[in-house]
Amino acid sequence: MTTNIGATDRLIRLFLALAAVVIAWLVGTGGVAGIILLVVAAILALTAIVRFCPIYRSLGASTAGDRS
Secondary structure, three states, rough: OOOOOHHHHHHHHHHHHHHHHHHHHHHHHOOOHHHHHHHHHHHHHHHHOOOOOOOOHHOOOOOOOOOO
């Protein structure tokens, strides 16, 4: 698995994950909107941690810079 997420992208994903968790908590984690936000937060956090995005790979995109 090749890294395809750069440092800036990683920080943005972590910030958005945190924001999604906070919004989910505000709207209620038991409701549909809260659950969807928690799933989105988990996906964003996981891709930021492992520095790999399957969507980027399928599009041939990368924000990681030159890794040659």
